[in-house]
Amino acid sequence: MTHVQPRPADRHRSGRHATSPADTGRWPDVVAVPRASWPVRAVTASVLERALRRLPLRVRFAGGAVSGLGGPLIEVRDPKAFHARVGTRGLIGFGESYMAGEWDAPDLVGALTVLAAHAADLVPPRLQRLRGLWAQRQPDTQRNTPDGSRTNISRHYDLSNDLFALFLDETLSYSSAVFRSFPADWSLLAQAQRRKIDRLLDLAGVREGTRLLEIGTGWGELALRAAARGAQVTSLTLSREQRALALDRVGEAGHADRVSIELCDYREARGTYDAVVSVEMIEAVGAEFWPVYFQTLDQRLAPGGRAALQAITMPHERMLAARDTHTWIQKYVFPGGLIPSTTAVEETVRTHTGLAITARHGFGDHYAETLRLWRERFADRADDVAALGFDEIFRRLWTFYLAYSEAGFRSGYLDVQQYLLTKENPVR
Template sequence: MRTAEPRSADAGQTVTVSPGTAAVDPARWPDVASQPSASRARTAVTAAVVRRALRRLPLHVRFADGTSFGKGGPALDVHDPKAFHGRIGSQGLVGFGESYMAGEWDAPDPVAVLTVLAANAAELIPAHLQRLRGLWAPRRPHAQRNTPDGSRTNISRHYDLSNDLFALFLDGTLTYSSALFRGFPSDWDLLAAAQHRKINRLLDLADVQEGTKVLEIGTGWGELAIRAAARGAHVTSLTLSREQRDLARERVAAAGLTDRVSVELCDYREARGMYDAVVSVEMIEAVGAEFWPVYFRTLDERLVPGGRAVLQAITMPHERMLASRNTFTWIQKYIFPGGLLPSVEAVAETVRDHTRLAITRRDAYGAHYAETLRLWRERFTERTNEITALGFDETFRRMWTFYLAYSEAGFRSGYLDVQQYLLTKEAPAR
């Protein structure tokens, strides 16, 4: 299924999976519109395993027939138990997300429910089933490998959805990465300032100033490049998204900085030249474990001796990364094809084994990402009519609501974190 091509909400016949669930366009969302063909026995076993797991958690699980259980806490409403258990039994966590997209379960506060689940992720599946993960978990499609051609396709499916869509829920800086706040809770009016605070900190770590030659891997919509150029730096920024490149170039021109910023449609592996600083913000998540050594060697090879590389990276626990790195997740299927979050240990090992760089500083601030995501999610929810007007249907909106809530919950639970790294390249002795 390809989600990067927005279709109108009435593009094809819509079906309702069961009473109380969402209308789904089977042409656009085939795996959501059709219920899995799991056997009655498998569904029954899954129902027993899922209910046993949920009973141990601080949740209040409510079913359509009026039955409920749990230890209290946020409510999880299962509208279609048969479909809910069938999808999980057939597709695991991919099925759990698809069940939400289909409207088979919901929650008054999805972030609260998903935070409980994320905090208990390692214990949700019994140990004996965890050991057999390779047998039951879906495998990542070969087509999602982040080869140069594969990366272009993977990046396009997310970032070329629509610049107008991203503009609806991002602040005016169009910065699609964690902000850095002064305190919590924050509000929408302070988000742009918090994004600038984050960008300034990255540029300070990289020692970007008048005359600095900067390579940016992952353009976004150009805000970091513009702020670096405003300091007097000369920036070469690389992206694989045509939508991002075109709008970033417009924004650079509007800022009067075309003589200092070049935005290129270029894979990081194709970068050439030498730079005083390399900056890459939440780009490594799209690289894939197979290519982490190549990515970090690129940072090394593009830096002059004495240069600095600064990264912002989302990380997950090392054990969970090892357990899931070869399996196919809901996020990979619907949001970030080819994506994989590294662990702190994986970054350290790759830098040590494949480069001449040294990690000289690492700062974590996951709570700031949870706050950033809350503001994005609330803004996304407020803009439902405008999202519909762009041609995105209800299933898409539920998918992105789940994605934003799922991500926020990851940071609130501590399952996910975000790091800023400073990597240095020693200058030769004189």
Template sequence: MVRLPDASWLRTAITRRLVRHAFGRLPLRVRFEGGETIGLGGPLMEIHDTAAFHRRIGAGGLIGFGESYMAGEWEARDLVGVLTVLAERLADLVPRPLQRLRPLWAPRQPAAQRNTPEGSQDNISRHYDLSNDLFALFLDETLSYSSALFRGFPADRSLLAAAQHRKIDRLLDQAGVGPGTRLLEIGTGWGELALRAAARGATVRTVTLSREQLELAVERIRAAGYEDRVSVELLDYRRVEGVFDAIVSVEMIEAVGAEFWPAYFTTLDRLLVPGGRIALQAITMPHDRMLATRHTFTWIQKYIFPGGFLPSVEAIEEITAARTALRVVESDGFGPHYAETLRLWRERFTERAEEADALGFDAVFRRLWTFYLAYSEAGFRSGYLDVRQMTLTKETPR
């Protein structure tokens, strides 16, 4: 059960007024437990425990909003639809004069979640070491836990594995990976990209901080007969030594933390040969929202990705230009593809709820995970989030 937090009467009363004001201006229907409905029409959100709902938001803002869903205090048949409406208007839900008071009420990220080499190990473990069996419930057979690249919409589940391979192959093409390439992969996942790179004749060194992922990746690499071409190590990216012709990293920069972005890119710069190529796949947010939220502790950070923070394209370009010889030469966004990827994952996870329960993941966890997948999908459907494949090259010294 999600404990009901302490909150002052005054703070809860103010929250009640702000919430009603916000909902009244949105294309939603919000039905309170007594039957009163407000909003301009649209997806229906039903609040079963109004007092607890306001109290949680009063105590924790958007963290409380997510916790209220976890506790079953509100429901929505079209959860993604409700969350998409909110994501589209996230910057304006709180009146602008009150937004200046954000530092006074918004929770700040705990120091324990800083992505030092030791902190990163703990942060990664809390998500990726939950259970390989859990992830296998909703991922396709490639075990790819990042956006696929489809040929058309709506996406079909039977084509998800092919769409994941299309995404991986495009990254390998961007990085120029072929026979004899010395490739570094930062963030192994369950090994699918390393397998496809090895099949091209590359020599792959791949690093991860997840023990669960490492064990299964090693098994898959052994089964495919690529032990001589792929090495998998439990190692922080900052501690990698050597030189590489190409580097690929898929949706790993989100776990680096803004404080350590300069260290991340200077490490890539140090490891890449002059004239080498890097292919990154990164979830991004608008630069102004990144600046406004960079010190805020969010529901995603508390429950899903501790220490995580999304960069903007501008932030990546600024840091690489100022600190490294790396330059972004290509940047392609495909956010709608992530929305469809997440939809397929969410539908599959819902269908296999009983199997998740048998693995020991209770009803509160399943609501948490459903909210996470829907919340993320809504971010991409609204355009608040994007996912990009970015190619960087290292300038050759004159």
């Protein structure tokens, strides 16, 4: 495995897990509570109280009694800071408050699932209409231009191969698996990931002699399985860390003659291929560049070719509301990212390409289980994460990210699809 030098950090024991001091320079908006006047905090508290009163949640503010309709418990340890963050930064502040340890939940996924299920009506309609005034806008620095994409991808995928290896299975697959039954078991995750990959390769018709373009290498498992079928694979990635490890794995498997892994933006791809496969890549493209992404699939496919995609999706109305808003996920996890809707995918393909969507299958419950296994593994290996130099704020960030994502799928707010797109032979 490719090792990276972790940031230096003094470590000590604190309770159950090894911890390292917070890197205050890295987390300025978490370490410092934003200034908020008493009226802002009071209005925020009032709006939250009315919203939470309608939900199957229990809330305990420090020094107060538990209120709510029942269900998962949220414990707010520092109400003043909590209301200041939510009142000035909305959902970004909600996430930052968790990172700062100002609130917690014994069943974090359960609490976030309730909130995700009611995402559309948490904010009163009159405030929704003023969204453009209070919601933060996406920064131009996170646009997914060719240079911007390299920076955005590096911020997440180049964190550390060792970090990802701590909570992913042996295939190092960082996308939804496909299980045979629930509840899923960790010992079956690698098999479920290979099942997912094989379904995509089957959709794309990958076999002996297939010229395959993969957009988004990950750590190489799909390229390896395609090469084992006899395909000739060209795989594109913007992550130097992923490419280094994927190349090691390809060499160890004896497929160096069948797999080429290029540090290359999808817009720079050249050549013609019988098949294209792209797994959970479109979420990093950005709405501005969805037409270019699908045009690339069209241009790279030979007549009669097939493209198999795996894509996370969200309801169209929520996507439209979120597409220009800067979110917690974009700020701390996936800069520049945006999850499309099935409607957006269909409209973009129809309007900007000659491709046809000939199959679509959703399996969001499988992603919820995949995320649960990752989240539990990450929690179990907290000491190892700390030993790599990642501080307590980072670990709370990733705990929240994995739980937040799982809740999205458990509530039905998010789904994941496998698509088949086909390119017709020209009529002669």
